Amino acid sequence: MLERYGLRVPEASTRFGDDYITVQEDHFSVSRPSGKIDNRYQYLQNLIRRVELQVELERKSPLMVPEVTVGVDGLLTEILGKRIRDHKFMGFFGMGGVGKTTLAKLIFNKIFAKFEFSCFIEEIKEISGTKDEVKKKVWEKMLRRGVPVHSAGGSSGAGEWYQVRGSSLFVVFDDVQDTHHVKLLQEIAHDNGMRESRFIVTGRDKNRLRDCGHNIHIHLLDKLExxxxxxxxxxxxxxxxxxxxxxxxxxxxxxxxxxxxxxxxxxxxxxxxxxxxxxxxxxxxxxxxxxxxxxxxxxxxxxxxxxxxxxRLPSNEVKYMFLDIASFFVFREVPFAGNDAISAWTSIYGGGHSRLRILEDRALVRIIGKGSKGDDIIVFYMHEHLRNIGQRIAKSEGRSFNLSRARTLSTSDSDPRAEVYNQYPYDDQVIFQGDQELGKIVAHRVSISRTSMQVYGQTCAFCIMREVWSKLTAIRYLDLSVHISDCCQDCRKRGCPLPNTLVLFHLNLNKIGNFVISGEVRRDFPDDTTRTKTGTLVLTGCTSLVKLDLIKCVNVDLGGLNKLRHFRSLQITGCGAVHNWPASSRDLTCYFR
Missing domain, CATH: 1.10.8 (Helicase, Ruva Protein; domain 3)
Incomplete structure (x- = not known):
C-alpha cells in the first residue's frame, strides 16, 4: 500500500550504526487513521463502498439467458480472457438460432459490473428514427453502476451522452443489420475515448460487423458439436x-x-x-x-x-395467445404489459395463466418478472425466429393486416433521410388503407392526424373512426392516438360507438377538447362546455372490456363503465375533469398520473 503512494522506506533506514531502532507500536496502530476526518479514513471508506458495490453487482444477472447452456464454456473463457483484453470491438456472426444473442448476454452478465456505464440493446434493428432519436433510445437503456440512468436521477436523451466521456463504458448492439447503427456505435466509442471501454456487436452479416473498424475481432458461431x-x-x-x-x-x-x-x-x-x-x-x-x-x-x-x-399446441386458444404475443405484446412501443394480456385472455377464454404456462413449458415464450405475490409487472420475451413464425401464421390466417411502415434514419452529418421499410403484421396507420379489405385484425395501433383526414377526405376525427372501426370486426387490443381537435356538428350530436369486441383500449388525445366516454351522448357538463366542439365515444357495447387507459382527455364521463361486468382496470394520465366514477363496490384498480 505504501509503495503505491511513493512512500517506500529503505530497509537500512531502520539502523543507526550497529543498533536497530525499535518502535513501541504494532502495525495496526501505526496505520490506523487519526479520526473520521482523516484523509486516509475517507479513502478507505470509499474503497470499501466501491468493493461492496462491485461484489453486489457481480452477483446480479440483469439479462435473462437460457437455463441450460452447452458448448460455450471454452469460448466464454477465451473471450473473457485474452480477447476482451486485446480488442476494444468484438463481433459475433452466424445463422439465426445459433446462439449469438445468448453468448453476448452471458458476457454482459459476467463483466458489466466492471464498467461505470453499460447497456445491452437487444435487436437494435428495431430502433428507428434519426441519429439523435436512436441515440436517445439507446441512452434510455443505459445502466450506471447497475442502475438505470433515469432511475438514478439523470435525464434521458441524446444530449446526456456527455456523462460517459472519460468513464468506462460497455455497450452491446445485438442483431445489427443497418450501417447507421454501426456508425452510431463508432461515434459513441469515439466520443467516449476511454481505452478500458468495450463494444460488442452481433449479426448475420460478417461484412456489416467489419464496418466497425479494422481492429474488431470477429468470431463465427457455428452449430453445436x-x-x-x-x-x-x-x-x-x-x-x-x-x-x-x-x-x-x-x-x-x-x-x-x-x-x-x-x-x-x-x-x-x-x-x-x-x-x-x-x-x-x-x-x-x-x-x-x-x-x-x-x-x-x-x-x-x-x-x-x-x-x-x-x-402441436393443445388448443386454438393457446395458439391464439402465442400469435397475440408474437405479433403485439412483445413490442416495446405497445402500452400493455403482460399482466394486461393475461387479464384479457382470462376474460376471453376463461383462463390465462394455465394456458400461458403451456407456452412457457414448450419454450415458445419466456416470462420475465414473475413474483411469488403475483404483483410484479410481467414482460414477455420471444426469440426473433419464434416471433417471425407467429407473425407469418397470423398473416396467413387473416388475423392481421400486413402494412409497410416507412422509417427514417440519418445517413450523415448533413442528415439526408433514407427510408427503410419494415414489415409488421400488427401495424399502425391502418386508416391509410381506404377501402382495402383489412382482414380479422386482432390488435392495432391507430394514429389519426391531418394526413389521414386528407386521405379520407374528412375534417373530423370521429367520422374517420366510425369508418375505420366498422371494418375492425375482430379487434381486441387497440392503441389509438388522435392528434387533431376538430369535430363536426354531426358527431357532437350522435357520437361514435367503439368496436364491441374491445378488451384492452389505450386512448391518447392531444388536447382534442371535451371528450366523453358514456353510454349515451351527454350535454350536461358544467361550466357551459357544450359550446366547445365535443366528441363522444360510446363504451356500453364493449361488454368484454377489461382495461381502459386515458391520456390527455380534457373532460371525461365514466358513467358507461358501470355496465361493463368484466372491466377491472382504469388508468388516467393528464386528464381534466372526470365525472361519474364507477361504483365504489366494484373490484376496480385505478391509477392516476
Missing part, C-alpha cells in the same frame, strides 16, 4: 436424466441430428417432447424433421422446425 447438441437436447427432453430409456435412444439421437446443432431448435423441440416416452410420437416428429431438412433456404428450414411445436 454432436456431443454438445445431444447434451443440450437431453437437458430439455429428459431433465435430470443422463440417458433416455433404451427403446428411445436411437430415435432420440436421430431427432437430435435432425435439429442440426441449432440450440434454439434443440431447446424448443426438447421442451415439446419433455418426458414423452411414446416412441410413435417421437417417430412422427422425426418424419416431420426430415421433411423440414429438405428445405433449401436456411431460415425457412429453421422456421419449419420451430413451427412443429406450434402446430
Amino acid at each position: 454432436d456431443e454438445d447438441a445431444y447434451k443440450l437436447f437431453l437437458s430439455y427432453a429428459f431433465p435430470g436424466q443422463q440417458e433416455p430409456l433404451g427403446s428411445l435412444r436411437s430415435v432420440v439421437k436421430q431427432v437430435v441430428d435432425g435439429c442440426e446443432g441449432l440450440p434454439l431448435s434443440l431447446e424448443v423441440l426438447g421442451s415439446y417432447l419433455r418426458d414423452n416416452e411414446d416412441i410413435e410420437h417421437w417417430k412422427e416428429i422425426l418424419v416431420a424433421l426430415r421433411e423440414c431438412n429438405e428445405i433449401a433456404d436456411l431460415d425457412e428450414k429453421v422456421w419449419a422446425k420451430l413451427q412443429l411445436s406450434y402446430n
Whole structure:
C-alpha cells in the first residue's frame, strides 16, 4: 500500500550504526487513521463502498439467458480472457438460432459490473428514427453502476451522452443489420475515448460487423458439436436424466441430428417432447424433421422446425395467445404489459395463466418478472425466429393486416433521410388503407392526424373512426392516438360507438377538447362546455372490456363503465375533469398520473 503512494522506506533506514531502532507500536496502530476526518479514513471508506458495490453487482444477472447452456464454456473463457483484453470491438456472426444473442448476454452478465456505464440493446434493428432519436433510445437503456440512468436521477436523451466521456463504458448492439447503427456505435466509442471501454456487436452479416473498424475481432458461431447438441437436447427432453430409456435412444439421437446443432431448435423441440416416452410420437416428429431438412433456404428450414411445436399446441386458444404475443405484446412501443394480456385472455377464454404456462413449458415464450405475490409487472420475451413464425401464421390466417411502415434514419452529418421499410403484421396507420379489405385484425395501433383526414377526405376525427372501426370486426387490443381537435356538428350530436369486441383500449388525445366516454351522448357538463366542439365515444357495447387507459382527455364521463361486468382496470394520465366514477363496490384498480 505504501509503495503505491511513493512512500517506500529503505530497509537500512531502520539502523543507526550497529543498533536497530525499535518502535513501541504494532502495525495496526501505526496505520490506523487519526479520526473520521482523516484523509486516509475517507479513502478507505470509499474503497470499501466501491468493493461492496462491485461484489453486489457481480452477483446480479440483469439479462435473462437460457437455463441450460452447452458448448460455450471454452469460448466464454477465451473471450473473457485474452480477447476482451486485446480488442476494444468484438463481433459475433452466424445463422439465426445459433446462439449469438445468448453468448453476448452471458458476457454482459459476467463483466458489466466492471464498467461505470453499460447497456445491452437487444435487436437494435428495431430502433428507428434519426441519429439523435436512436441515440436517445439507446441512452434510455443505459445502466450506471447497475442502475438505470433515469432511475438514478439523470435525464434521458441524446444530449446526456456527455456523462460517459472519460468513464468506462460497455455497450452491446445485438442483431445489427443497418450501417447507421454501426456508425452510431463508432461515434459513441469515439466520443467516449476511454481505452478500458468495450463494444460488442452481433449479426448475420460478417461484412456489416467489419464496418466497425479494422481492429474488431470477429468470431463465427457455428452449430453445436454432436456431443454438445445431444447434451443440450437431453437437458430439455429428459431433465435430470443422463440417458433416455433404451427403446428411445436411437430415435432420440436421430431427432437430435435432425435439429442440426441449432440450440434454439434443440431447446424448443426438447421442451415439446419433455418426458414423452411414446416412441410413435417421437417417430412422427422425426418424419416431420426430415421433411423440414429438405428445405433449401436456411431460415425457412429453421422456421419449419420451430413451427412443429406450434402446430402441436393443445388448443386454438393457446395458439391464439402465442400469435397475440408474437405479433403485439412483445413490442416495446405497445402500452400493455403482460399482466394486461393475461387479464384479457382470462376474460376471453376463461383462463390465462394455465394456458400461458403451456407456452412457457414448450419454450415458445419466456416470462420475465414473475413474483411469488403475483404483483410484479410481467414482460414477455420471444426469440426473433419464434416471433417471425407467429407473425407469418397470423398473416396467413387473416388475423392481421400486413402494412409497410416507412422509417427514417440519418445517413450523415448533413442528415439526408433514407427510408427503410419494415414489415409488421400488427401495424399502425391502418386508416391509410381506404377501402382495402383489412382482414380479422386482432390488435392495432391507430394514429389519426391531418394526413389521414386528407386521405379520407374528412375534417373530423370521429367520422374517420366510425369508418375505420366498422371494418375492425375482430379487434381486441387497440392503441389509438388522435392528434387533431376538430369535430363536426354531426358527431357532437350522435357520437361514435367503439368496436364491441374491445378488451384492452389505450386512448391518447392531444388536447382534442371535451371528450366523453358514456353510454349515451351527454350535454350536461358544467361550466357551459357544450359550446366547445365535443366528441363522444360510446363504451356500453364493449361488454368484454377489461382495461381502459386515458391520456390527455380534457373532460371525461365514466358513467358507461358501470355496465361493463368484466372491466377491472382504469388508468388516467393528464386528464381534466372526470365525472361519474364507477361504483365504489366494484373490484376496480385505478391509477392516476
